[in-house]
Amino acid sequence: MAALWRTRGARRWLGPAVAVPVLAARTRSDFTARRARRTFVDFFRARHQHRVVPSSPLRPRGDPSLLFVNAGMNQFKPLLLGTADPRSEMASYRRVVNSQKCVRAGGKHNDLEDVGRDVYHHTFFEMLGNWSFGDYFKEEACSMAWRLLTEEYGIPAERLYVSYFGGDAPSGLPADLETREIWVASGRVLPFGMRDNFWEMGDVGPCGPCTEIHYDHVGGRDASPLVNAGGPDVVEIWNLVFMQYNRETDRSLRPLPRRSVDTGMGLERLVAVLQGQRSNYDTDLFAPLLSAMHQRCKVPPYGGRTGERDAGRVDMAYRVVADHVRTLCVGIGDGIYPGMSGAELVLRRILRRAVRFSSELLRAPQGTLAALVPAVVHLRCSPPQIAAVINENEEHFLSSLRHGRRVIDRTLHRMGDETLFPAPVAWSLHRNLGFPLDLVDLMLEETGRTVDRRGLELLAAEQEEVPPCASGRVDVHCLAELRDTGVPFTDDSPKYNYGLGANGEYEFPSCRAEVVSLYCGQQLVEEVAPGQACGVLLDRTCFYAEQGGQDHDLGYFLREGLQDVLFPVEGVHSVGGYVLHQVSVPEGLRIGDQVELYVDQTHRLSCMVKHTATHVVNFALKQLLGRDVEQRGSHVSACRLRFDFSVKRSLTPAELQQVEELVSQTVRQDQAVHTALLPLAVARTIPGVRAVDEVYPDPVRVVSVATPVSELLRPQQMAPTSVELCCGTHLLRTGAIGDLVIVSEKQLVRGISRIVAVTGDDAREVGSQRSLRPGRDGGRGHRGHGLHVGTIRF
Numbered sequence: 001m002a003a004l005w006r007t008r009g010a011r012r013w014l015g016p017a018v019a020v021p022v023l024a025a026r027t028r029s030d031f032t033a034r035r036a037r038r039t040f041v042d043f044f045r046a047r048h049q050h051r052v053v054p055s056s057p058l059r060p061r062g063d064p065s066l067l068f069v070n071a072g073m074n075q076f077k078p079l080l081l082g083t084a085d086p087r088s089e090m091a092s093y094r095r096v097v098n099s100q101k102c103v104r105a106g107g108k109h110n111d112l113e114d115v116g117r118d119v120y121h122h123t124f125f126e127m128l129g130n131w132s133f134g135d136y137f138k139e140e141a142c143s144m145a146w147r148l149l150t151e152e153y154g155i156p157a158e159r160l161y162v163s164y165f166g167g168d169a170p171s172g173l174p175a176d177l178e179t180r181e182i183w184v185a186s187g188r189v190l191p192f193g194m195r196d197n198f199w200e201m202g203d204v205g206p207c208g209p210c211t212e213i214h215y216d217h218v219g220g221r222d223a224s225p226l227v228n229a230g231g232p233d234v235v236e237i238w239n240l241v242f243m244q245y246n247r248e249t250d251r252s253l254r255p256l257p258r259r260s261v262d263t264g265m266g267l268e269r270l271v272a273v274l275q276g277q278r279s280n281y282d283t284d285l286f287a288p289l290l291s292a293m294h295q296r297c298k299v300p301p302y303g304g305r306t307g308e309r310d311a312g313r314v315d316m317a318y319r320v321v322a323d324h325v326r327t328l329c330v331g332i333g334d335g336i337y338p339g340m341s342g343a344e345l346v347l348r349r350i351l352r353r354a355v356r357f358s359s360e361l362l363r364a365p366q367g368t369l370a371a372l373v374p375a376v377v378h379l380r381c382s383p384p385q386i387a388a389v390i391n392e393n394e395e396h397f398l399s400s401l402r403h404g405r406r407v408i409d410r411t412l413h414r415m416g417d418e419t420l421f422p423a424p425v426a427w428s429l430h431r432n433l434g435f436p437l438d439l440v441d442l443m444l445e446e447t448g449r450t451v452d453r454r455g456l457e458l459l460a461a462e463q464e465e466v467p468p469c470a471s472g473r474v475d476v477h478c479l480a481e482l483r484d485t486g487v488p489f490t491d492d493s494p495k496y497n498y499g500l501g502a503n504g505e506y507e508f509p510s511c512r513a514e515v516v517s518l519y520c521g522q523q524l525v526e527e528v529a530p531g532q533a534c535g536v537l538l539d540r541t542c543f544y545a546e547q548g549g550q551d552h553d554l555g556y557f558l559r560e561g562l563q564d565v566l567f568p569v570e571g572v573h574s575v576g577g578y579v580l581h582q583v584s585v586p587e588g589l590r591i592g593d594q595v596e597l598y599v600d601q602t603h604r605l606s607c608m609v610k611h612t613a614t615h616v617v618n619f620a621l622k623q624l625l626g627r628d629v630e631q632r633g634s635h636v637s638a639c640r641l642r643f644d645f646s647v648k649r650s651l652t653p654a655e656l657q658q659v660e661e662l663v664s665q666t667v668r669q670d671q672a673v674h675t676a677l678l679p680l681a682v683a684r685t686i687p688g689v690r691a692v693d694e695v696y697p698d699p700v701r702v703v704s705v706a707t708p709v710s711e712l713l714r715p716q717q718m719a720p721t722s723v724e725l726c727c728g729t730h731l732l733r734t735g736a737i738g739d740l741v742i743v744s745e746k747q748l749v750r751g752i753s754r755i756v757a758v759t760g761d762d763a764r765e766v767g768s769q770r771s772l773r774p775g776r777d778g779g780r781g782h783r784g785h786g787l788h789v790g791t792i793r794f
């Protein structure tokens with residue numbers, strides 16, 4: 001297969017991709033998954049100047065629309081949407097390459113039901129990808145992909161088939177003829193429609209045509225009819241997406257102000273090609289797992305068969321367990337523990353599905369899943385900890401499995417000759433005992449019955465969770481318009497301009513600013529009429545925008561010439577370098593108006609107290625439980641603080657009291673709270689510095705309790721006090737925290753606990769009621785069940 005490339009309106013030959021030996025000569029056992037990954041990254045890094053970015057964790061950063069990271073582009077959504085903080089490291093990305101951990105087992109992209117039934121679907125997989133953000137586009141992306149596959153990997157060109165977007169008349173979208181012209185290969189370039197070759201991020205957002213590269217495992221034939229046919233012998237290995245449109249809320253498409261390239265190639269499928277295997281499960285990524293499984297199972301070794309007969313069902317079970325153990329290891333290693341909602345619930349279902357296949361089809365003894373953990377290739381986390389979580393959950397489910405079997409048997413007895421199993425019973429097993437519905441199907445297949453699918457769909461629809469809409473989002477085209485018209489990013493440094501007055505009280509100076517833009521009805525406008533709600537963009541602000549787990553400021557501003565009318569600020573959000581103030585406008589407002597901003601001082605100070613207290617609680621937990629305690633989330637509001645952290649068990653009442661006492665010591669010592677702005681690379685070198693998984697600005701703000709940041713930069717073993725990367729607003733001294741009481745502590749899922757605490761008057765009220773009504777646990781009878789004390793509700 002020769003490649004003819006179109007460049008600047010003229011055609012030129014690159015000649016044959018490369019003279020390569022037959023595939024068998026390149027499918028050596030030493031072409032391991034590790035080598036395939038390294039070759040991919042090195043090709044783009046060394047030869048095409050791409051920046052190597054590490055994989056983000058499986059839990060998406062601040063994206064409620066996703067349960068798991070399911071594609072390599074997830075961590076780059078702020079760049080594609082135009083909302084990236086211009087001060088962040090991400091904002092400088094132009095060419096990027098990485099290998100991203102992905103799970104597709106929930107939501108829109110869900111491969112769970114296909115795992116095991118074929119030899120190339122997985123819940124967990126690695127996605128190799130390269131990206132261009134406003135840099136190269138279609139021609140360069142296709143050229144690089146072809147050279148990598150045929151020259152670096154030595155894949156025979158005659159086994160590759162390319163698809164492109166053939167257009168969609170109902171949507172008014174023309175065929176992507178530009179891409180078709182790039183791929184010149186007679187009989188190998190095939191058009192497909194919206195379902196296969198038009199990629200969309202979601203219902204709204206960046207999207208565009210894509211071109212896919214497919215591989216024929218058989219060879220020596222014209223496999224064009226098998227492309228996108230769902231067979232195991234011709235599979236897609238690489239998808240190149242050209243982000244050139246934005247899907248609007250009215251479903252229309254508008255060209256993006258900056259075009260991007262987003263590609264993704266599954267490592268598992270690539271390795272199967274390179275190792276000459278027609279099944280992903282016959283590669284070095286799975287062979288150690290399958291071998292370890294056979295040693296513990298009471299069935300013949302894995303044979304690679306598919307189908308519903310006995311041998312096929314056993315091999316299907318091998319594949320399910322191997323796939324699911326990998327997913328469990330990576331998920332738990334990233335701090336996602338089997339639980340009762342969201343991603344935790346999906347992981348719980350995956351674990352229980354693996355237990356069922358392992359125990360009932362492979363006849364493996366209890367503890368097999370945990371014993372397989374060391375066999376997972378490239379495991380970069382603690383196998384003993386992962387094995388302990390799996391063992392504990394397996395024990396619970398086996399008990400539920402026995403109970404569920406009795407429920408099914410009793411129901412079948414009552415059904416008599418009926419063949420349709422009642423949906424409410426199946427749904428109850430699913431929701432209350434954690435049975436994956438496909439396991440219910442498998443258990444019923446043995447009796448010749450099926451579940452009432454229509455009834456299940458109705459029950460599922462009634463309880464479907466709708467992800468919350470992102471607040472404070474500005475249309476991607478409006479963001480581009482702001483930048484293109486030279487509207488400067490908001491200077492929000494005045495939010496840190498506060499201090500102590502002569503009377504020892506905190507003072508928060510007002511801030512004078514100019515209206516630089518108004519956002520109303522998803523468009524930028526020159527002025528807003530009285531009575532409208534709108535977003536106000538100012539050249540500078542002293543308001544804190546909601547971020548970093550801290551609530552936004554409240555307050556108001558006054559318009560010059562209209563000093564007796566308050567413009568209440570009800571929300572503050574940071575988007576793409578701009579700070580958007582959500583305001584209900586009592587009087588007219590237009591660009592150029594001068595305003596004076598005033599934050600609600602009581603609300604701001606309450607948030608500062610809770611935020612500094614959160615840092616102190618975090619450090620106290622590490623002092624008490626050891627440095628392995630990791631923050632898993634937090635939220636700070638004016639009324640309370642919430643802190644999630646990794647721990648193997650719930651804390652005892654005595655331990656909670658010790659945490660309170662450690663915090664109290666810091667408060668009594670009235671330690672200084674130091675802050676400094678440092679280059680991100682320098683800040684990360686501070687011994688003991690704590691950071692959560694989020695994109696930090698560069699330079700970044702460092703918050704240290706008791707020890708000046710300058711001293712932390714000196715060589716030493718460990719920071720003696722709390723030191724964190726944090727953009728929040730903080731007290732100047734810890735004494736202002738006052739009283740702190742932990743009002744609840746519970747395990748969200750096994751391995752992650754949540755503490756809720758209050759300070760000040762609320763803490764004293766809780767403390768007085770605790771002393772009046774002590775429980776058998778020393779006053780924390782509410783622990784793990786929330787709290788309702790007086791008028792405080794959590």
